[in-house]
Amino acid sequence: MSSGASNRSAATVDKPVSLKRNSEDIGWEYGVLVDLNDLNVIQCKLCPKVVKAGMYRLKLHIAQKRGQVTPCPNATPEDIAWCKQAIDDSSKAKKARLMEQQEVRDNVVIDVPSDKEDETGLHEIGSASQATVGPMDKVTKPLDASSLGIPFNAINNEEFDQMLEAAGRYGPGAKKPYQREKLLHEEVSDTKEMLKLQENEWAKNGCSIMTDAWTDQKRWSIMNMCVNCSIGTSFLESKEASSESHTGELIFQYVNSCIEKVGAQNVVQVVTNNASNNMAAKDMLYVLKPNIFWSSCATHTINLMLEDMGKMKKFTSIVDQAKALTIFNYAHHKTLSLMRKFTKKRDIIRPGVTRFSGGASIEPKGVPVLQ
Template sequence: MSSSYSASCNVSGSSNSSESMKDPYPLWKFVVKGDKISGGGGNYNWKCNFCGEVKNGSYTRVKAHLLGEQGKGIQVCNKVKIDDLAKLRKLHPTSVRLGSSDNVKKRKSNNTISDAFNMKSRDQFDSEISRMFYTGGLPFNLTRNPYYVSSYTIAANSNHSGYKPPGYNKLRTTLLCKEKENVDRLLQLIKETWKTKGVSIVSDGWSDPQRRPLINIMIASKKGPMFMKAIDCSGEIKDKDFIATLLSEVIDEIGDQNVVQIITDNASNCKVAGELVEGRYPHIYWTPTLKQ
């Protein structure tokens, strides 16, 4: 194993596509490669520059770890931010099969008729995608989402020519539940620090587009803020007792031993509610925010 694993995890946006295409393994730059595993082919011990965890495997596992590819036999990196993920996916030449330069050359064709058909197909794809945006009222900013780009790239370069995108029911049931499990797994890494570092409960009221009165509950900790829930207060009187009860329920849900303070605005009902909470939990402090 290499004696030093210290390295920067900054993803530079200055690398151009031509440079990345010359290197079929660009993501090795974002891990610290250690010793090669004996008898393991292209497998190495390596350390991720983002999460700092030591892993082992080939470039395929490095790619899966950094780009968040599931089912590759390795845990995805939870420290890669969305902006970095977009840059990493741009660096990786997804349209090129790694280690198959000969195959790439074979795919190149000077046949102008074939090129014309390919161009016509691309134009048709562009038209279908644009119509989806226009008829569905989708914001153009969606095209900057890295998952928008990667979904079409993977579909275009996969061997599943008969693939069809998920329909209405699958999106709102099976896939939604699967993604919820994925988000819960990522949030669990934050929750695991609550017992040792403590948290602050932050609460504030607002109205949604339907003008329903809501109270937001956020959890702030050393690992970062986390949205917990929004409570619909329609038909409720938001007096001191109601707010104190709501905050107490959140404290009990998290575990009062993990809570350091609660933060609300300095309205009179919130101030009294904070005093009530302090009376129930002597080790928890109420902290007001100042109105602008």
């Protein structure tokens, strides 16, 4: 009895602590952390080897790449292939990141004026000599980003990298651009240039006018107009209509004015939801422009169908049980954490407030805007 217990105790001591970092790296299939206090010390699962330089060194050990670490004697050809592939993928990703950073720097173009007068007060901030090595915080003045409304993650922007590159190339005496006039005009010109391709598509294959009316948290009523074609969707204009009644006449006049801006010969259809005021505007538009279709929003139609199906007796109890389960899970953080653990961080689809954008999906990022 004593001998057996002693053997089990010795085995427990010799066995490494079965711990791993929260990572999807394939290397954790072959190693475990020895000590939580040092995340770079990892023991190989295939042999007693302990590496003290992190997961990359362990993958070199499994892949039997000589030079930095001794190869694993127990690694199978499949293990070696997996780790070699992981190392190659990591190397390619690193090279791609370096190339992207270089591309960002290469895109910086500086127009240096003939007179570089020092009117910026840089001598009050730091040394006028150019720093060739070291972080910029050694030669700059601390800035309270929160007081300016700048989010902290703005430092990860490519534009921020380009700004630093331009400042470094220019050197002392750089002048900041005008805040409104020049930059605003350039932005408007760029946006109009982006829209030319879509405008050509409107004339070639036609387009759809889509309405998107909604109310914000302060109860301001906003009516948006968007134009959709085969290339994509662009925002046309918006109207604040909190003081007006959203009658069919109002919607008809607004939609008709947008049709005239786009060109009636280019518009194939108008897409709205199924509200009664939109249906009234539909009848008015048919009288004025009978060649333009008025289509009901497919998203809104399907939503109404599902809502009515959920009210049927055969589905009511199931829907109520699903709601109760969802409410219970999301009201208890431990239960929610357990659910996400076994569902691989997937959430239950929960019903919520749906906003319709004329039956088509409008992506807010990168959508050109024309005012």
